Amino acid sequence: MKELLGRIAKFITGDDQAVKFNPKQLSARDLIRMESQIGAQIFGPVPKGHRREFFCLDEHTWIWHEEWTDQATKQTLSITTRYEIRGDSIVKVQDTQPYQRVEGEELRNLVMAMQIYYEQVARGIYHYDPRTGQPLPTHPAIVNK
Amino acid sequence: MQTKDLDRIRTQEARGDDDAQLEAALRAEEGPVEDLAALDAVEPSIEELNELAQQSAQSGRSTTVSSEGVAERRTPVETVDARELVAASQAYGRGITAMRAAMLQAANNRVN
Numbered sequence: 293m294k295e296l297l298g299r300i301a302k303f304i305t306g307d308d309q310a311v312k313f314n315p316k317q318l319s320a321r322d323l324i325r326m327e328s329q330i331g332a333q334i335f336g337p338v339p340k341g342h343r344r345e346f347f348c349l350d351e352h353t354w355i356w357h358e359e360w361t362d363q364a365t366k367q368t369l370s371i372t373t374r375y376e377i378r379g380d381s382i383v384k385v386q387d388t389q390p391y392q393r394v395e396g397e398e399l400r401n402l403v404m405a406m407q408i409y410y411e412q413v414a415r416g417i418y419h420y421d422p423r424t425g426q427p428l429p430t431h432p433a434i435v436n437k
Numbered sequence: 438m439q440t441k442d443l444d445r446i447r448t449q450e451a452r453g454d455d456d457a458q459l460e461a462a463l464r465a466e467e468g469p470v471e472d473l474a475a476l477d478a479v480e481p482s483i484e485e486l487n488e489l490a491q492q493s494a495q496s497g498r499s500t501t502v503s504s505e506g507v508a509e510r511r512t513p514v515e516t517v518d519a520r521e522l523v524a525a526s527q528a529y530g531r532g533i534t535a536m537r538a539a540m541l542q543a544a545n546n547r548v549n
Binding site for chain 1: 518519520522523525526527529530531532533534536537539540541543544
């Protein structure tokens with residue numbers, strides 16, 4: 293399970309942190325990788341030697357992935373958490389742990405992170421005003437007019 | 438307060454065992470999940486968990502007695518907040534995927 297989720301996160305976001313953006317060959321994966329670069333910064337600076345991903349996989353699923361090397365054993369360690377929005381609750385799936393409902397402070401922090409992600413991604417990648425939903429002056433459709 | 442009001446309160450308080458049911462149901466999901474197909478396969482039971490979660494949220498309501506001696510059940514602020522937060526998270530997910538789809542559509546149109 294742990295490896296599976298880690299592989300999914302790595303498959304989507306790739307191994308390298310640099311996003312190779314080619315509008316002619318744009319895929320959902322490219323966009324998620326770009327979003328994840330923004331998402332990774334929401335929780336503060338990524339510690340040296342760590343790799344972090346935080347992204348919206350689909351309408352109902354958000355992924356957090358953190359990977360680092362244990363200095364003592366030189367072993368690569370990782371934690372992948374999948375947040376699933378289901379009805380009136382958010383369920384957390386983490387490694388071999390049982391499903392857990394996200395509640396209280398954790399829920400507030402998670403949704404705040406989603407809000408920041410939404411606002412920054414809307415402005416930074418898709419060029420929409422997150423408050424109004426209207427295209428920003430930098431939106432390609434407006435720039436190319 | 439009348440006896441029937443006390444009975445009503447006791448009945449409502451007796452429903453407070455939903456948390457234990459939810460906990461048991463969550464624990465029943467424990468165990469290795471080999472692949473995504475297996476993850477999908479457990480979804481129906483997670484839906485059931487959501488129903489339990491809703492019931493649990495309802496059982497979290499406090500029972501109060503008004504000045505007229507009528508038992509009322511009120512939703513604590515935290516429960517309302519949680520529902521609003523989950524609704525907001527759904528809206529963010531929808532918004533992101535909609536913008537993503539629009540960008541991909543625009544890119545495809547450019548290529549074609």
